[in-house]
Amino acid sequence: MQSEGKSYPFDHLPAIDYDAHPAYGRVMSMPMLGARLKAISYFGYGFLLTSAQRVIDIAHLPRPAAGGKPFAALLRQLPTYLRLILLQRLSRFTAGRAFAPKTERGAAVFAPLQADGFAAVRLGPDAIAQIRTQLAPQLSALEQRTVPGGAEPGRIDVDLAANPHLYRWFNQTAADLGLTEASSAYLKRPVGVGQIVAELAEAPGVAAASPFADVSVDASPCDGFKVDPGTNVLKLVIYLGEVGPDNGPLTYVAGSNRAATRFWDGLIRRANDLAGLSSTLQSWRETFYALPAGLQRKASFGADLVADSAFAAAIQSNQVELTSPKGNAVLYDPAGIHRDGVVTHGRRSAIVVTFTELPR
Template sequence: MRSEAKTYQFDQLPVVDYDKHPAYGRVLPMAQLGSRLKAVTYFAYGLILAVARRLIDAENLPRPPAGEPKLGWILRHLPVYLRLIILQRLSRLAAGKAYQPKTERGANILAPLERDGVAGVRIAPDKLLEIRTELAPHITILEQRLALKPAIAADAEEARLWLDPETNGEIYKSFNQTAADLGVLEAASAYLKRPVGVGHLAVQINDPVEGASEFADVGVDSSATKHFHIDTSGNLLKLVIYLGDTGPANGPLSYVPGSQRAAKGLWDGLVRRANDFAGLSSTAPSARELFFALPEGWRRKASFGADLVAENDYARSILDDQWRVTSDEESAVLYDPTGIHRDGIVSAGRRTAVVLKLTELAR
């Protein structure tokens, strides 16, 4: 149950003292010059990617068609991309309150979204059945993939089947209409201050994930905050629609209300995303050594959940203040992925859902 009294207790994202961490500073030797230079090189690469993605707002640009080489496609259509980037920037500067909701449905979603970074959405049972029927062929494809390679269920991206908008135009049209009818597009456009629609859509199936602690090599147990993170993408919202019963055990979205406000620091956000893009956020032993070789101020991650120890104040706030959005409360959840969250982490049963990215569509 969502308690409006619960909110993230800090004005910044979690900071970990890696010098005292049992899987880092307590067991890793002091980095030598060569390791430090290598770590900085990796970080610099990640920082270039993070800055570039922020400047061009990559998630709000059209994706190359499935099967097309990404770089070649973008270079061939560079004038189109530049025009879109310029138009998007100009329209946002002039937006103001132009996209405030005009319906009560939209206003009711926007209010908690602006306050907490997350809002529940209720969908009628007959509409949910219609959605599941529409997606049934794609659900079957994903089920067959998971049956052939059950190990990939542990990989969040492999457990998703992204639908190409070029070949699934009718599905995208249908979901845009559904999101509009629910007031979601109104609320999302007001929150992002620009017109948005369903830019990317994926069917997702999550099965129980088992495995040893990420730090088993040094005898450290998994953290209770494992999998909590902020997304590396920005300037968009996500909508998760549950296509079946989703309770505490089979992977509900868990969100820490108010944490989206703590993610506004420009440099902190770039550092965290740089480490994720460079592979330095991995908990593999080699990546931990390289990450620990970074200067202390650069030891920040977007995927920080596994590194938070039990006695950490940030961990206590995340666990105490999280909202587990189950299907007995809401059929769907709209959220700002720059806030602290985890999704689809199943301990028992299976979860089937559809994940929508709400982005600015090309005009």
């Protein structure tokens, strides 16, 4: 079994006692009324944004062309967007088992995806070579852009309008591998390749400091673990070279996809992330701590998990490092607990594909 018998034991995402946290309640005074009102206003802004995005289902609508005027494009495509929103909700309501896998290849990917939240697959050397050829301009641009020691990987979004042939090729390749069929079965709706991103990450020149170094608190062993705030999408990461434990494998907590299904919990976590309240900088920590306890939740929560907590132990015990020997591509549910590739030595070159509903 690809998860090695591991399974996240909780039915909800990690809950953190910030009053007892060494970088929050233990070193911060009780928030005054002004600080609480400021925190609520920030959260309210994030909550309005995430609620609007959830209502219009923005993750499943066509993206405006790169370099265009987003607001003008939105107005021009508004009738199309309204039609898509209605059709998508209707199709989800009536889906049932209509998208269950019908081929052995699709079923082979769907079974581990449903059980663990991820499925490791292997693309042949010809497919990897073709991806490198197809995305040669983007990969070359990343080589020129990447600066050793940078904290964030270089990323280039591949624009659909400018590169329709790339999207056609990736859609065909994903269908041939059973990935599209498995994704449709998992999400219970027809999906395809909605976004392609080229990434290049290099190891930093010096070891990263603890996010709580200002209060002399060591970094959590779970630093970097998170859930993506988007909903009802799947991602496929394709390694373009060998990836071992030190050069950025995706790490996934097996079975945690089943713990990320609480509606209000998801809204609160996304609202805090959109409002900037997930930052570990001291000023933002103080604002976040001023929130009512019921709103103290983050999508990017890994840094805040203390090493001796039950949730930290569960994540460490049930994480799976998806290195090249397991597969040179991984299809996964980003709503589950995962950590994107952290490069400590060498570099990682990869393509990240998002499966979502396409215009019909």
